[in-house]
Amino acid sequence: MLILTCPHCGIQAEETELHNGGEAHLKRVGPDGSDEEFEGYMFARRNPRGVHLERWRHAYGCGKWFIAARCTVTLQVFGTYAAQTTTPPDHIVQAVRAARPDWNPTEEGASE
């Protein structure tokens, strides 16, 4: 059971009240991008074994989107933050590093 705290309403919402929106911080490929780049933006998603930043919607609550940092292996939740950010905020990075010292947010999204 995954329990995430919605940063917009502070409710500790259980997994069934939420809707998963997939990988967070995707950068849209605009009209100047190549077909390959757009295909990557459209379809290619990271599926990491470990720390993952993913979008969630508090569907049965306030209806707002937020981003959760969690580990896909241990289900440890490092924190949640508003979706109106392009990179994870410092306190989230610190919370993840406390448990995974070698985690690097800038590599998040880079191909492996």
Place this chain on the structure above:
Amino acid sequence: MAEHLARISPVTDLGMIALRGDLAAIADAAGMAAPDRTGIATDGPRSLAWMSPDEALLILPAPQTPEAVEALTLALDGQHALVADVSDARAVFDVIGPGAADVIAKLAPVDAAAMPQGHLRRTRMAQVATAIWRIEGGFRVIGFRSTGDYLGLILRNAAIAGSGLAPR
């Protein structure tokens, strides 16, 4: 025959107005104190509930609704805001009785027994979206009219006599 856990009674005399926009301006227009985050502020027959960071719900006696919609529309004129009468879109049930918290706890992923007064919890009950808050002697549950039959059914089912959650 044992007692039912709670009495489930439909409430049909409530008006509801959905308000979106700046919450402080909305509370001002409604002439009520702005509710805290996930709170519900009651003032006489009217309650103003926090629904999301940009949405509030005004709950009031049904006959006052058209007048209130007009007053709110006028008060919020010129601002980026929405005033919508959603009374007919809602189904309301009161869950009253000593086992009311058990009835809620069976259907929603919520610690109903620990729910404080003045808190409105938007959640789901079985398969449908609802909002729950404490009233005298139990809880009030609102859901969508389109799922009202289902909501009534699951509430009555969860209140069946002898089905309390405490170990026997």
